[in-house]
Amino acid sequence: MADVSREFVGLESPLAPRAGAGGHPCQGLYHRPAGAWPRTAVIACHYNVDFAEHYLAEHLARRGYGFLGWNTRFRGNEAYFLLDHALAEIGVGVRWLRERAGVERVVLLGNSGGGSLMAAYQSQAVAPNVTPSGDRAAEAIAELAPGDFYVSLAAHPGRPDVLTAWLDPSVTDEADPLSVDPALDPYDPANGPPFDAGFQAAYRAAQLARNHRITDWAERRLAALRGGRAADRLFHTYRSWADLRMIDPAIEPSSRPPGRCYAGDPKAANYGVFGIGMQSTLRTWLSMWGMRTSQCRAAPHLARITLPALVVHANGDSGVYESDARGIHAGLAGEDRELHLLEGDHYFRRPAGAREELADLVAGWLGARGA
Template sequence: MTGIDREFVGLPSPALGRAGAGGHPCQGIYYTPSGKKPKTAIIASHYNVDFSEHYMATRMAERGYGFLGWNTRFRGAEHFFTLDHALVEVGVGISWLREQGVEQVVLVGNSGGGSLMSAYHSQSREPNIRPAYGRAQVFEEALNLPTADLMIYLAAHPGRPEWITKTMDPSVTDETDPNSVDPELDMFHPDNGPSFTPEFVERYRAAQIERNHRLTAWCKEQIDAMSGGPARDRIFSMPRTWADLRYVDPTIDPSNRPTPLCYFGEPKHANYGVFGVGVMSTLRTWLNMFSLEESDCVAAKHLKRMDLPMLVVQPDGDMGVFPADAQGLFDGAVSTDKDLVTLKGDHYFVEPVDARDIVADTLADWLASRTVR
């Protein structure tokens, strides 16, 4: 088996200085075949998940590629996220790879990282992301980002606003009361399903969108009301974010996923718990990351600029990223060199036992004819 070298990388951010304790805001680990400097390297990053020890890192290094598991300063702190700053910090990692002699950079958008890396490529081609609500312009360094050469989507969903909307519970009647519920929109009420009728699905999806818009309006009202005061933002919580109908109804967007189940276990238990995406946020970050109206953390608009060779890999048993998501990424991209494959596995290909090696082989085979080594 090929030996692997690992190098810790800590770099400053154009947006934030080094911490007093010594840590750099941008950090990751670079994996390479032992003693070699690959000409092609992968970079994987996410909105808030630590990718420094990503499960593909050692596997791709064993197959001859560099792999930078890269974190912006928002790892573990998505409630402070701002897209333009994150894109700049992804660019810091790409610039570092170029300095190591890398000739071809491969963007890997895993899970939520799919829309993040889509936005990165789109912005590097032509600046287009909007300033965060209440700001006059985007961060200047986000107007001139280093470019990449190829794109891989790995169990990627279409974007934070779309994902959170389809998993937020529209039966919430009072955002300050996690037990408030409208029974006519409650997916867990036995009178409603599963299986769910087309009419219920339509009403449910419309109510989810309405909840997103309602939260957007409330965030704007709160920010505007703070104008002129010493406080410019505030933390708030959003209850019940594990309520996608697909968690319990396998007939909607069919796949080999187990039901009823979501990433945090039994859906109703998870939905009424305190863990999940978007459960805590600042007003400005919610608008910048989750709002259907305000956020550019989406893939759809950026896929119109996705002209890179592109591979979409979808797990057949994913409980939170579904076949329609993968097909949407594939169909939406303007690239003329694109492929979509579905492989056995869950969201992170933990199972079956050889799933991750099969993914690595699939990526390496696809890259082989498109890259230099």
């Protein structure tokens, strides 16, 4: 296979200045076959994970494609995320591919959390719908360049959806990470596993109720801050490793390792200090995590995507489930859409050869469509 050329790309943002130390807000790595400038290229981006050296980049470059692993200024900076700003900065990367790299066909790859983010980008590009946070942001996302293909890879149905599915609803006091309602405690053996249907239904309803309570509180706090010295504030959301599927493998059976989450043992992770959505500003909660307020949910955006689309699910995934992939596939608006279930963990590190199989699938799917 071809050698791979890598180029650092650092670009201005329409909504944020270059750092005083010199760093550009928008940064990434462009991978391509050495000595070639492909006409089709992938761009992959996430809400906060650094995708510059995405694991598929070299594999697809060796198969003749360009791959821009792209980061907005929110990489590693999730607590301050704003969707409209991120979409504007993804647009910077897409324009670079078309105008500077000579790309004619752009593949929007949404991996993991990036699935709903890249869906929101295409949705905004074809039918502007994202609520802007200000006049400058409104202008920056008014005319985004659309993609030509959409790939959903080991993706969940959106940031508020996945957080709510993982939230521990037994928290009784948001200021106390150890507070617990025994009747809803997923780690109390009296409740399971196995978890009966009644407990599961009550648990899911309580998870949604907890999300709504935090949203209500955030809205009240923002209203109270208006006209004062502070326009926003930080807060913590504790205990977000408590999806019943992480604890009970009989719920949505798959080849995933039982009793595990991305952070290892879910009970230890749940009471630890690392987790999605653990720190937010009030505005970020409303933009990213609130089920009632966030536009980071995939479903409305998928309904505007008519591009040829590929949905790939990893059967051994510990945090994204087959029902998620099937829901994404069903939610797409285009007729040309495929769903593939492959063996592998969330990032296809296992089994041996999983990434090669995945790259062959993506390249073959694109090639069959003339890309």
